Amino acid sequence: ERRRGKLTISSALGDDADRQRSLASVRRARERERERRFGGGEQREKVSIEVTLPETITLQDLAGRMNERVADVVKFMINQGEMLRGNDIVDADTAELIAEEFGHTVRRVAESDVEIGLEGEADDPALMQPRPPIVTIMGHVDHGKTSLLDALRSTDVVSGEAGGITQHIGAYQVQLKSGQKITFLDTPGHAAFTAMRARGANATDIAILVVAADDSVMPQTIESINHAKAAGVPIIVAVNKIDLHDAEPDKVLTDLLQHDIQVESMGGETQAVKVSAKSRIGLDELTDAISLQAEILELKANPNRDADGVVIESQLDKGRGPVATVLVKRGTLKRGDIVVAGAQWGKVRAITDERGQQLQDAGPSLPVELLGLDGAPDPGEAFVVVETEARAREITDYRLRTKRQVSGKAGAAARASLDQLLSRLKDGTVETSELPVVVKGDVQGSVEAISMSLDKISTEEVRARVIHGAVGGISESDVLLARSSNAPIFAFNVRANKQARDLAEKEGVEIRYYSVIYDLIDDVKSTLSGMLAPEKRETFLGYADILEVFNITKVGKVAGCRVSEGKVLRGCGVRLLRDDVVIHEGKLKTLKRFKDEVSEVSGGMECGMAFERYEDIRVGDKIECFQVEEIARTLA
Template sequence: MNQKILKLENLRRFHTVCRQLHSLCQRRMLAQWRHVFSSAYPAWTAQLYAHPGQTDVLIRAALSQQRLLATKKEERSQKSQLSSRKSKKEVEVWIGMTVEELARAMEKDIDFIYESLMNTAVDIDSLEADSHLDEVWIKEVIKKSGMKLKWSKLKQDKVRENKDAVKRPQGDPALLIPRSPVVAIMGHVDHGKTTLLDQLRKTQVAAMEVGGITQHIGAFLVSLPSGEKITFLDTPGHAAFSAMRARGAQVTDIIILVVAADDGVMKQTVESIQHAKDAQVPIVLAINKCDKAEANPEKAKKELLAYDVVCEDYGGDVQAVHVSALTGDNMMALTEATVALAEMLELKADPTGPVEGTVIESFTDKGRGPVTTAIIQRGTLKKGSILVAGKSWAKVRLMFDENGKTINEACPSMPVGIIGWRDLPSAGDEILEVESEARAREVVDWRKYEQEQEKSKEDLKLIEEKRKEHQEAHQKAREKYGTLSWKERSFIKYKEKKQQQPLKLKEKVERDSDVLPIIIKGDVDGSLEAILNIMDTYDASHECELELVHFGVGDISENDVNLAETFNGVIYGFNVNASNVIQQSAAKKGVKIKLHKIIYRLIEDVQEELSSRLPCAVEEHIIGNCSLNIPFKHSYLICCKKHLKAKFKGNIFHCLNMFTVPTYILCSRKNNYG
């Protein structure tokens, strides 16, 4: 009975006992527990002391019960915190985020971003929807919203795993076989390079070139009477085709430098020498036009000494051959010198394994699609091969030689035309063979991804520069308006906005006349590249801006006409066609189409169009002068044939109309006229 009463009282006062036990949780001695417990409850503690063993058990049970309750309470608090964390929405952010992008990621209105950034160092007035936010302010907005921050992860897996196609390592020397040399003919414009190639091929290439100027690289395989074969590249000599000459030097084994005996060393001659040095390609000197009466080959040799081209006659190692491409004199000696140099170089290649080559030229054929001219450097190209070049790939459908004849395979040092490209590769791109179409797509996707990454890095740099500019402008504005009152600041901003009103119609017409939008279409990629390089040299944008709207390879299309109409531009075509339907459509829309077959004629046409759009220059020409003895008091001057208006400022007057004919001033004192 006593034990039952004890239990009831214990249950009734359990809450109070727990509080006392909790305050003594650090004490472990049972004697202390008994002392505190007995002093707190003297009425029934004596009964507990009658059974000391039971007292110890009770105290231990109470203590364990208290610990259990504390543990459960802690677990409940942890669960509540965890659930509150899980309930928070995650917002994925990145560096350089704009206000609009942050609002979209948070699924909030833009005004919420502005409200979150109030009372901070951010200038709310200058903050636009496309303004970029710093990392600090992105964190501040997320913190005030009660959401969780999650930085966007970059696709590092693609960066780590390189999926590009690369050249295979050098193979077994025992598998190498002799190959034909690849020879580039270089020199100044109109020094006879193509005519020299005529003599080697016994064809009339020069007669077919418009204006006597080579417009793009021609790759030809020439069989010599001695049985050897040489692949020749006829590179353009015009100043615009510098990039083509550099490409020709990179894929060749020998350079035949053509120098006219009557002209000597010219600008493109020096450039060709530099390309040969950069590519570490040996030179054979062909001094052309020796049949002319004014020819002076020795003078040309001496001029070349200044550019470290030392002929054998002067103790050097460069073979010099005096030739006449027009009459064919000494052509055999030139080929023998080239073959001898090729034997010294011991040119060899591996005809087995995956194909490697270089794109010499690329263009779009109306019936066959994208076509490339290439030089095979390793392996043997066959029909059905899967190729990758730049950011394009191909399954070879058809191959043809320089005469347009279909061939089944192409060996090293052989020029070949390739049909089957999905997109048009650029001239100079490296050609690599891969095992499957899936692998080709993988390589192209990887290269496009790398290009996007490079572009992203450049964009980030621009963003940082713009951010610095905005910060500087903001700092200047704070210095400018910091000491002004709100009313004064508002008035100044109103005046500034009023000055930035949209242009009037007359001002818009004048502004449009100072811009020349152009669209350029070329026959091949190399020619288009040369034209664009010339356009880059334009440096008079402060007078008339040259705006390149679009450029591409192929004939002029309806889209080009529509684009030119939109921008009020001019279409220039180089070695391309515009059908009658396209020309009629352009005439209806008021679009100019200008077609050219010689590059410098196209450049001259662009210069004339730019000149026509330049603003008129106002010039003042003094017709005569005189000295006035009597000051004029009226604003009109009486003349013998015409009335000349004049404004007076003291004793000086300024004419409003200029006379180009002699006039005689009649002086009269009547009515204060002079």
């Protein structure tokens, strides 16, 4: 009785005498018996299927595509002498051999094939409808671009920008009295925002070149002209500030001739309008010029299709998550659409215009803020609506992998250049000091602009290296990264949370807050200047001839000399010349007149001199005396 096993309630009550085995239990026993007898039962008929193979694939994924057990595929590889597991990756050639061995056919595809057909089909001209023009306002810093846009929008944007300069791309749609709509992109004019301004030109139909009548053509004006020409967009010249007493609008138009901008009054084709944003002069003429140019361009788009366009700016909003400012180029963007933007994707949760109003959809040429992406996409990236989440995930996974591979190669290239730098360091040809920094900004464009500016002010000797640049407030992980790298944190229009502040104080990490990019760059420039090795300037003092050499106990050899030219100072640098050849360079240890130590001996006088750690001196040798001054250097 005891050997029968554990005691159960039914056995204790004596109810198990009439119990029968369940039907499932009997069936399982019969299956096991059949498998034991026939060695696996009836063989299933193999079904040959077409297996789609990318450039690399895991054995597990391959087994799934072939409808085979992973264990069978792994067993096959072991028989081939390859000890692989299910999550190991194999190349396309190996995967093809495996599939063929299992009796399947293969179709090879490249990884990049996932992007085929992403843009959609070309639009039928019959379905095209007129769309508002996209106008970019470009020009030099402080020439009045934002003020001109304010005058057109009758709103105040300038007061919202720190230091009175635009630091992001703003996108706005203006409705004229005639009912016509114009989309404006206001790009920053400061030199640091070259990349952002380039994106502004590439997303546009017409470029308005703002030139101040009192300042004429400046470096960023020329840069803006080049960007507009590279993008192949027509230019309208707006000569601003014509109400100032020192305004010379005609000089501006003449100066523009040097840069291949010939206005209509001088026989060219470029429209030029004289305006004053402050006094609201010439605004109607400017909008008329835009309307005329838009009419010539015949701008059309098909609104009845899936939307695509370009990301103008992106940021991480504390309450709303990743927010992307996008410009719809074709189609209509609707709430609930699945969007891919660069390496990010998501379902559109909300669409808001520049006034903060919620929209159900956004048509061509409309700039809107998009909520619902899983991260902040890079400005300048194209966005496109796709059919399914699976397709979106497939595309973003591929792009992330490509990005990682590129950054890996860039890292290898950096290591290679570092090796070269180290070899140069050994040769003594260069000595580089690095200032690592962590940059956090409110929008991606600002972080990029700061990184580029820091790169520009770096030299061969001193370099500012952005070890981490990202959007959003400063977190504890940023502080820990900065501590491990001994780097300061530069916060541009963002703040640290309380935990990060406390941690920074505890770890001794410096956090600097900025709202104007000039100040940040100036601070880094002054820090890098302090890291520059001082310039050494040598000043010739004089010559002394060795007349006699004395060997003094406990002192060593002392040269009895006469100063033949200039003077000799105690502690100065000396070179020993023998037959006009320098055989030693060092420092003067002793300078004596008779038995007294003196600080200076003038020409024509005799003295005793001894060198530091050098005694091979002979009668007839010449001593050259010099002094080295260290002069602090600054970055240009």
